[in-house]
Amino acid sequence: MNSPGISKQNESEAPPGGGGTTRSKVCLSVSSLSVHYRDFTAVSDISLDMPAGEITALVGPSGCGKSSFLHSLNRLTDLVPGCRVTGSIRLSDGTEVTHPKTDVLALRRRIGIVFQRPNPFPQSIRRNFDIPLKEHGWRKRDIADRMESALREVGLWNEVSDRLHKSAIALSGGQQQRLCIARALALEPETILFDEPCSALDPIASGVVEDLIHSLRGKLTVVIVTHNLAQARRIADRAAVFWVREGVGTMVEQGPCERVFTAPSDPDAALYLSGARG
Amino acid sequence: MALPNRTAKAVFPSVADRAFGFVGATAALLSFGLFAWIVWDLARLGLPQISWAYLTGEVQDAGRSGGIGPLLVSTLLILVCCLGLVIPLGTGCALWLSEFVRRGSLAARLVTGGVDLLASVPSIVFGLFGMVFFGQTLRMGFSIVSGGLTLACMILPILVRTTLSALEALPADLRPASAGLGLTRTTAIVKILLPAALPGIVVGITLGIGRALSETAALIFTSGYSIRWPESLDDSGRALSVHIYDLALNVANGSTMASASALVLLALILVVNSAAVALSEHWLRRRHATL
Numbered sequence: 258m259n260s261p262g263i264s265k266q267n268e269s270e271a272p273p274g275g276g277g278t279t280r281s282k283v284c285l286s287v288s289s290l291s292v293h294y295r296d297f298t299a300v301s302d303i304s305l306d307m308p309a310g311e312i313t314a315l316v317g318p319s320g321c322g323k324s325s326f327l328h329s330l331n332r333l334t335d336l337v338p339g340c341r342v343t344g345s346i347r348l349s350d351g352t353e354v355t356h357p358k359t360d361v362l363a364l365r366r367r368i369g370i371v372f373q374r375p376n377p378f379p380q381s382i383r384r385n386f387d388i389p390l391k392e393h394g395w396r397k398r399d400i401a402d403r404m405e406s407a408l409r410e411v412g413l414w415n416e417v418s419d420r421l422h423k424s425a426i427a428l429s430g431g432q433q434q435r436l437c438i439a440r441a442l443a444l445e446p447e448t449i450l451f452d453e454p455c456s457a458l459d460p461i462a463s464g465v466v467e468d469l470i471h472s473l474r475g476k477l478t479v480v481i482v483t484h485n486l487a488q489a490r491r492i493a494d495r496a497a498v499f500w501v502r503e504g505v506g507t508m509v510e511q512g513p514c515e516r517v518f519t520a521p522s523d524p525d526a527a528l529y530l531s532g533a534r535g
Numbered sequence: 536m537a538l539p540n541r542t543a544k545a546v547f548p549s550v551a552d553r554a555f556g557f558v559g560a561t562a563a564l565l566s567f568g569l570f571a572w573i574v575w576d577l578a579r580l581g582l583p584q585i586s587w588a589y590l591t592g593e594v595q596d597a598g599r600s601g602g603i604g605p606l607l608v609s610t611l612l613i614l615v616c617c618l619g620l621v622i623p624l625g626t627g628c629a630l631w632l633s634e635f636v637r638r639g640s641l642a643a644r645l646v647t648g649g650v651d652l653l654a655s656v657p658s659i660v661f662g663l664f665g666m667v668f669f670g671q672t673l674r675m676g677f678s679i680v681s682g683g684l685t686l687a688c689m690i691l692p693i694l695v696r697t698t699l700s701a702l703e704a705l706p707a708d709l710r711p712a713s714a715g716l717g718l719t720r721t722t723a724i725v726k727i728l729l730p731a732a733l734p735g736i737v738v739g740i741t742l743g744i745g746r747a748l749s750e751t752a753a754l755i756f757t758s759g760y761s762i763r764w765p766e767s768l769d770d771s772g773r774a775l776s777v778h779i780y781d782l783a784l785n786v787a788n789g790s791t792m793a794s795a796s797a798l799v800l801l802a803l804i805l806v807v808n809s810a811a812v813a814l815s816e817h818w819l820r821r822r823h824a825t826l
Contacts, residue, residue, distance in 0.1 A: 336714055338637055365717035376712040379731050388726050389716040424821070437712075444716065 282349060284309035284448055284478040285330060285368075290344035290355075292325040292334060299325040300506035302344075305497055307448075309349065312470070312479040314489035314514065317499030318529070322506025323482045326499070327450050330354065330480065331368035332361050348447075366393050369441030373453040375433035377425035377440070382417055385425050385436065386443050393444055407443035411435040411469055431462025438469060449473065451481040455488065467492060486530060490518050498526040577801065581794035589795065594762040598782045598792050603799065605764040609679060609772025610748065610803075612765060613758055616683020617690070617747050618740070624687070625694030625743075626729075626736065632695075633702040634724060647699075654692035659752040661689045666756035677771040682758025689753050690743035697742065701735020702728060734815035741811035745804050751776045775800045 285307040292299045300322025307313045315323045325334065332354060334340045346354035354364060378385050386404040395403060404421075408414040413435045417428070425436055434454060441449050451470060455463035471492045473479055483489050489496055496517040498510035510517055510526040521527040547553050592602025628646065636643045665685025675681040705728060713723035729736075751774075759771035760781070773781075779796045782789035 331715070333711060333714060336711060362717040362719060365715060370715040372708060372711065372715070374708055376706070376708040378709065378712070378727050379706075380727075388722065389718060392716075392718050392722050440716065 282309040283307065284349050285480070286345075286347045287330075288345045288347075290326065290329065290342065290346060292322065292329050293341045293343070294337065295339040298505045300499070303508050305508065305511055307478055307480055308495070309447075309478050310475050311494040312474050312481065312492055313495045313497065314493035315480065315482045315497050315499060316484070316486060316489050316530075317506075318501070319484075320506070321499040321501045323499045324452055325506070327452055327480060327482050328370075330448075330450055331365045331370060332359070333365075333370065335361065366444050367446050368448045368450060369444060369446040370450040370452065371434070371437050371441055371454050374457045375430055375437050377428070377433050377436050379424065379426050381422050382425045382428075382436065383421040385440055389440065389444060403443050404439075407439040408436075410442055411439040412465075413439060429462070431458050431465055434458060434462070434466055435469060438466070446477060448478040448480065451479065451483075453482055453484060456484060486518075486532070490514060498523070498529065500525050500529070574801070577794045577798045579794075580791050581796070581798040584792060584795035585798065590799070593764070594778075597786050598762075598778060598789055598796075599786060600792075603775065603778065603796055605762055606773050606775050606778050606796075607799075609758070609761075609765050610775045612679045612768060612772065613683045613686065613754070613774055614744065614747060616680050616768060617686040618744070620684055620687035621691055621694055621743060622740065625691050625739070626698055628691075628695050629698035629702060630724060630729075632699055634720070634728070650692045650695045653688070654696075656689075657752075658689055658750055661685055662753040662756045664688070665753060670757060675769070677757065677759030677761075678769045679758050679765055679772045680768040682754045682772075682774065683768075685753050685757045686747045686750060689750065690746050693743045693746060694736075694739045697739025698732065698736050701732040701739070704735065705731050734819050737811050737815040737818075741808055744807050744811075748800060748804050748807070749776055750774075751780045755780075775803070 283306045287306070288304045290303045291301045303326055305313075315327065317323055328334045329342045330346060332342075334342055342355055344355065348354065348367070352359060352364070378388065380388075383404065386407070387400060390400045390403055391397075405414060405418075408417065413432060416432065417436075425433065428436060434457075438449070438454075454470065455466050458466060467488055470479060470481065474492075474494070481489070481493070493514040495512065496510075496514045497508050498517065498521070499506055500509040500523075501507075502509075509523040510521050517526075518530055521530055544553075547556060589602040590607065591604040593604060594606065595601030628650070632643055632646060662685065665681060665688070669675045669681040669684050670677065673681075675684075709727055709731065710723065713727055718727075754774045754777050758774060758777075760773050760777065761771035762773050762778075763770070765772040775796055779793050779800065782793035782796065786792075
């Protein structure tokens with residue numbers, strides 16, 4: 258169908274370092290980014306670097322544009338009629354995400370996304386991997402291996418290996434979400450975006466998914482939107498606080514996670530992070 | 536310990552509730568009674584006439600004796616022609632409306648409005664249109680294919696509407712899920728949305744088949760009256776419904792045989808319907824297979 262684009266199997270997932278300690282390489286570099294829906298500006302003038310192999314958490318009250326920002330990173334905003342994105346998002350290899358000529362399908366292979374509500378396709382577990390892997394040019398004989406290692410990575414293999422032909426939507430909510438993460442991982446992305454991945458799950462499933470996201474640290478770049486401040490503090494290397502100023506979402510604070518939580522400079526962010534507001 | 540008294544009075548203490556329940560039950564009984572009466576009436580006259588020879592034999596004496604073999608074949612061939620056109624056309628139209636244009640846009644409103652208007656056109660008008668367009672303009676004459684295509688136009692709105700609502704009832708997050716994995720729109724539609732909407736589409740096709748099998752007016756001027764065994768799709772062929780109409784109206788003492796044919800038609804529709812329901816239930820069960 259489409260040509261699967263540039264890098265695929267060979268240039269694989271892990272950024273250099275592997276241990277997650279390197280701060281040298283920036284995976285996603287955003288500058289002066291704004292997202293508009295017709296006359297409405299959801300989020301304005303965001304500049305943020307997301308280092309490779311680290312977990313960046315975006316926090317803030319509802320309606321401050323976190324999700325709009327997140328969806329612009331792999332051009333999912335294209336799906337929304339009337340949505341316009343200005344500014345720049347640069348990948349480590351120099352690809353400009355916002356450029357109209359960018360191969361969006363290849364981009365979304367490199368930058369995967371996991372949504373709030375688990376959304377497996379209403380087909381067998383195996384088909385959930387077959388369809389995207391085939392689309393991006395994996396050969397038939399490699400698909401089963403790719404699926405197995407992705408399912409092992411999310412700790413789901415032992416739970417589902419004997420029922421791969423069964424429906425994915427018969428799984429529990431937490432299992433479905435891990436399946437969606439595995440499905441994104443199977444494409445060997447450089448980055449995965451998480452849009453409140455735990456907020457539709459019960460506390461136990463939420464803990465499992467959180468540990469899973471934490472385990473991705475060092476292997477690929479993670480950007481996570483969450484309403485759970487404690488969760489952000491537990492797993493993130495860096496944090497950015499979004500806020501609404503004069504009806505427009507904006508970023509009021511960013512930096513290493515501990516610094517943002519312990520010594521925020523913005524007064525709104527300080528109140529929000531201490532639990533006094535928001 | 537004595538159980539509480541579970542009479543109607545105990546379950547529905549309000550008089551109004553009980554009256555409402557009674558009225559509802561009466562209406563339900565009348566509705567079922569109507570169906571039962573029709574079936575009984577047809578069976579009383581028609582059932583004694585039905586035999587293997589009747590189902591496979593040729594029409595004799597304008598239908599007063601003999602069988603309906605060629606008519607059954609013609610009916611099924613007309614249906615095949617009809618479905619061959621209406622399934623791709625209806626599904627394509629619904630897919631375009633659901634996946635490619637914005638809801639409420641001028642183009643979408645024009646197309647849905649047109650399709651809905653088509654649904655309210657009397658079938659005799661489709662018959663006349665089919666005779667002129669397929670029969671004369673496209674030179675198909677009185678033929679099975681001409682009748683089938685006319686029926687396709689007639690049941691198109693049913694298929695478009697049911698397919699459209701099946702697509703719209705799908706979980707909204709299937710689309711961003713597909714896009715987020717870098718799938719093309721085509722892959723998402725062919726491999727994810729259409730399979731998920733299939734049970735709904737089957738319901739639409741079933742309703743359409745029921746309507747097509749029972750149609751008379753649209754077929755009289757298009758597929759015609761011939762009672763010979765059809766040899767190709769270009770042959771004229773009498774549909775079962777046209778045969779019933781002819782026996783009841785034009786053939787003296789034809790009403791017994793009309794009942795027999797009607798009974799066969801009813802059975803045919805029941806078989807097609809239950810097959811379609813069984814099929815879509817099978818798909819649904821497979822999809823929700825418990826682990």
